Amino acid sequence: MESQCYPGGCQVVPIWKLVTMWPSEKEEEETVILISDDDDGEVQCPDDGGDEVQCPDDDDDDDESTQGSSVVFVEPQEKSPLEEPRSEEMVDEEGDLVVTYCKQANVMPHARHDCTTHPFERTESDICSPLGKNADICDQCYCYICDKLAAECQLWTVPSLCHCNAHNKSNFWKAQRSFALAGVLATFNLELLELDAELRHGGDLLEKFIKDLSVAYNKYLGGERMCPPGHECCCEPKLPPGQCDVCSSQKMEVVYKYSDVFELVTRFLNQAEQESPKAAAIMLLGAAKQIALHKDPAMLRNYQNVGHTDSLRIAVPFLFQRITVRLQRMLVLCDFPKILNQKFIEFFQSISLPCHCYAFSNSLNVLPWDHVLLTTVLKGQNITGQRRQKGRKMYLWEAFPVVEARVEKLLGKKKYKEVVRYLRAVKCNENQRLRDLRDLIPFYLCKTGHFLDAAHSLLFPVNSLACCSACRITPCQFSVYLKIFRTGCVPSGNDVLETGSWVTAGSPLRISVLIKQALKLLYNSEVLYRNAKCWSSFIMILASSCSLEKRGNVVPLSLEEPPLDFQENVLTATGNFLEDLKSGVNVSLPSSIFSGQLHQEASLILAVQAVQQMLCYDLPHLASFLEIILAFGKNFWALRLLLDQLSCAEHILCGTANLLLRDLSQEKATVLTVWQNLGPQYVGEFLCLFLTCRHKRMQSVGLFSLRLVIDNLHLCPWVKQLCTFFQESGLRRLPFGTTVYHEVSKFVSAFEKL
Template structure:
């Protein structure tokens, strides 16, 4: 059953010819519309049936003329030649109201060069390479130099092209000024002509002394502004601007700065493969002076999908080399490229890939690569592999380099120990970035932690002699493995272990420390580091290490108070350290003098700290020093007590401290004359209130 009359009225068929063979003429569009046929046409129409597609054409009429290129016009004939620009061929200048200029891509009636001699856009057609190039240049503008297809050009590329054209015009003016030079007025020389005239008034002398100065500063300032502007644009626009600038200044400026930026862009920006190759080919086509010849290949950046690079990133190749056609090929890249790759991988949080890449890649800039490799332990921590991170600090990537531990700062030392202790890492890209901490793995065991920490101290003299590092070690050993999101540790109040246990750890620690200094792989005695007292054992071992440091390097220390404060509420461990210092008189005197100097210089800081710690801590701290058998050590307690007495208005907790002295029976202990007098005076202040 055929379609109804209503359905027939709603149907219309457009037949478009795709035959564009040379010399083919005819209608581009045929419209079959049963709604507009006349009675006469109905009688004259013939039935045409296509059996293959079951299509029946019952009526045809002249097509409505749609917009078209001049060479495709069905009203006016067109003659084709490869590159005729002198005058219109045949009737090529004739147009209908829908003819478009092939070059300008607008109505032929609006084309200003339709019949202009030496241009003659009316002769343009799509079968000529000449006219195609003209069209590409008209539509792409300066971008045509990059050999881009019109389909490649988007808004970003056009924007970069427009900025580049403006720059080229301004640079041409400024560079011409530089080539012409600037005539400077002569200096006021004495005239030797006859008749002799006053200085500066003799035309002969003035013309003879006129100098021409060539100042490149104007060109340099213009180029610098343009490059700075390019860095703020989108990647595609910036690439066009950098490449165009490189071409313009290639003969009078070293392109190193531009090539560095382009290398980074090729790594960081996701250019299509076609656009990537066009940019590289364009740069290689730039004519460079002899001394810059090496820059021609500077954009031969290994793409991300290169076989050698991908196998390194996946961990299938740890050496960064492979044999290709009988010769060894290395993963060798410039420092800007390596920096850009690391930046992109870190942004994507691909820390394992970063580590594999940095360990395998090679570079001429050994110092720059070394600085990047120094971050490998941090990236390993980000993956949760804290043991490998600790080893990476102590062992260099290759035998020719020194270990990272030689270059870490006291702050980095503390952060590493905190990460090893808690199994947590800062969420930022770098160790110094602020932000919350998150747990990513299992913390190091206490025995492993203290061994690695002491090895770090023994590997770096500046760390070893820095009291901040020793205070960090003691503070972290005396803290819980739980960490707040803010990165704050929870201090532990460890009960004093039995004296026999303390003596056993001290007896074994001397040999252990010497072996660690000698970089021998030490195994800690399991009996000493039992599951029940491992925190205490580590703290005792740290006390012994501090004691050895003081005996050898006391003159290099700038402070000791922060080491004493790092013990927190574990006063038994601090007392153990102070007791051992009394065996060497000069060490004892030097340590006490350091603490007294610190207290004197930091009175305001200490008052604020005591306010936060409370009277219980201050009382324990004072009792520790006041009850020392050595009178020199008691002076620290007396000096501290004097600071509190002189600043009672800043110590609202002082009365509670007095109660602590009462409960501890401090007034009745045999402290010595000076100590007894000062304690009594302090207590009397509050008893008389």
Template structure:
């Protein structure tokens, strides 16, 4: 009969230690031999606790040897020395089938340098700085020159390192050819032999006057090809290639005893500075770069030995530095670096600088972010506001309104939002938003941007983690207050268009009605846009829907449109076209918003004094009537009409007929 289940379980015991440093094997697993007479035979409880070492038996099973470094092997003893590479120490060369080479990170049986003299990987262990450095070099390869953490080395960096190794090998061959040089006989020389021969015909004198010429052209061509290849790689790979190439060619020396002017590519003393100047790669600890990152130097230039030195780098290097800083969430350093660094690729650098406002938002500095959208880094460039998209416009306003940012590294990343600072005050928010619209004509003529502005002004500063805003239902302010804001808004908007730093009148934009005042100012801005740019609009319904439950503000806008007949007709036609094209979408939206909202929406248009505007209410009512099976809330809408007394209001004949028809449908049910 075989051993019982409990006997099988007690054949081995694995003890887990919390302190690797105190472990006798250098790792966190201890194996206890059950064949020895131990405390297990004396202890009858299910758990075995070593009180002195604070170790607890967690489970029992048949011991299985797991892959381990050679110095952790339990089958063969190991001797430790700091850096012995001459020959195997003791029995360090002995291995089990799970022993791994600490240097190569593969099975010891597959290590080609396990016992090789001057290498002897069998002696390697993790308590020696020498062997740790050897391991880092083996795993990181040529990337070890950049002092990277092994955890930072990804696929792009390894790819760049592979290309760099191949380049260094090719460069070594080409550089050795350069060091040998070429013997070039002079075209004419005078003969000093006897008998004296005509110039150029004496072999003895010719060999004596042979000149060794060192042409760097081959090296220059190889380096240039490599740099061109680097520009087509990813930013990280390109940075590795640029830095590695710079380090290699910086070590090149001219073996010529005298100056040989062979041209800018053939003469090393001309070619190397030219190549290094095109690279412009400085290490992370370079004094100019570090002072910029710390905020001690905002210009990116310093005077060195009477000469101005600039922080000037190639675009792939800049991209790699930005990516590294963003990965570490060092957003302040990213902003300082991008504002100071210079580059020949002005468009590429401009695209990177366009993200500065977003990085500032990530730091919680929303006011500086708003200013950075409108003011360029230097006087020769245009502002970021000229290039932002409608989606970016909405995200920026949401960040400014709530003091929150998306957790991802990019504005387009979907995911939770977190609060990082104080939101902008309403007056500052609307001024910055309108300045953005006035700075970018494509935003100004985009209905999505105006709907985003109105929606955010009518929302709370509290934001859900999902990024959803909380809409506000603002009570209609007194008519005198509305007239006061409208009277002041005309001049304010003109000054904002002229990019004048205006101050909102405190008497009007008071702390008590600041939400309402900002919404009225937005209404006036929308009205001005319609009067001038209505032909460019592709939609208007989304602007009307953005007011949410603040129907008083939407009514204020519609009333002012009636002053210009062509603007009124154009706006109504846009809304009717939108309703006709988006019937299914509107029915789903009304289902979510409920009969109270739909009733308010219909009453707003049906009670307009202008019949053209009433047609929007009638068209909406017809959509609902034709799709009653999709409107289970329609009966409640009928009750809303009764309570609002809509049947008895002085509507037009057509409006009265359609409202009565709709109510009669449900009275017959």
């Protein structure tokens, strides 16, 4: 074997590879070398009486030996008069010899300590002056530290540096070489082979930042001389503080403002967030180490700075909070190599934190994804997040940024079951923010198709110390959950309220289970119970199909009015059911009614009775009633049943009518748009329902709606069809008050003449 030296290290090359570098047969000064197949480590000359040249022994540990050298020469023998002509091929009788022609190889680039031309003396860390002839070089000598030609090294013989004494057998010089090649990255204990373009880029930016930060920090340490409060320079012209001789004679205060340093660090952190993950990690960790070294000279003078950016003791923890939160997320979200991940954590732990930053000591103790406790929780093998290790109880406890990042990572991979298991088991220092994440557990269960579990999780808390999610869901979320339970479809994204396509996740809940769970949610939350949107969603879902339109909207149904005796039976059977459910009793709907052919109609009748009970108790708290009216769609028989139920209490009926009139007057444009979409048949039945009501206050709702049409004829192109509907329905012949009769007759007559 023969070795060659290149900049930065040595490479051992088999001797057969050097054939391509040797001269052709026409050149002179060649020597014949016979290489034996035997493993005796000997190289023999072709003549029988030639001397033997021993190859270097790999086990030789002598510093002066050739082991570890970047160049090993086999000296050619002098030509013997007995040497056979080279044109003749030499072959051993047994056929185990090969004839090769060579001459002394050209000197390749090599480290100075491996030079064969000039001797080299080794010591561990002599930097005072060149040792022996270490300063002498040949044309191919390279500096071991700078990794460039020794002739170009500016520190070759500089006292206290002396790169000429560097060699690869000294830990001191190895560290110097690592720092020279890695720069500031050497402080991260990174191997040279681990440094890629991202890390080097981050190191370059960090080095520039350290220089700029040093200037700003030194300026901060100098402080600003200011006059005491209430004293100003009265000299003419006025001079800046500290430059006026008169003012200087007074006792002036020195103020230390950290704001310039704070702004510089903030700009650097902003830049780091735009870089690649590895570069950003280097920049953030380096910035943390630098600001941890900053001292507050104001404390020595018992001076209290004002403002969080002016005071070092306030600004530095603020910056540390930002740095650690960002690093915590990166350690979870970024797929750093395991060894690099560990070195980042070790670097942060090596930072000597000031007393005002002790709270961040364990900030980066982030569990790796393959930690045994974390993996057992994610796989469902540990549902409590607790385990015993050597008699000690361990908990799955993580900082909230880590929890948030883990959830984000798992959601990105669509691992909804793992998200649910993790959120139920993990503990955190910010309980309220963790609770907000846990409130989405029902939605993640819906994404997996477990709709009944999702409905139960809305009503039951994760632990005994928290309340259930039903107390905090919004009316919009309530509507989405009802839509999911009814259709078995979920939004394609990871947000409950995300607009977009819906996909099938499982089989929808049975209508009886859906009604029970929806009413439990309404009775459990006062906010939902008194919200008109929640009741309109409940009615709309029960009056819709279990399939969705292409746009993700429910498909409304027009149900035939069931027999009156059936309606009475449902009202009787569901009256006690609603009362028991409201009081917390676990009851079930009559299967004979809600499993039969008219189960859809029975569900709508139950909704009518639930709304009637709500109006009797919470009408003053209701913000709108028009939304509930529109939710019935074209099922006017159910709406008529509701009005009949309200007529039992006149004050409730009048209050409902007044609320509806207020809605119509405030939402004229919305009403006209809805009527335009639903058509003249719907408008005609809507007007007939209220105009023919026996209660005069409800008739006023119909009259107001009729005037709304007359006042906006340009927005009602279906007026003629509406007149035709009035004529066919015989509305003009109904004796329900002279006012209604005259208004309808006037409206119809006006358009009969057209």
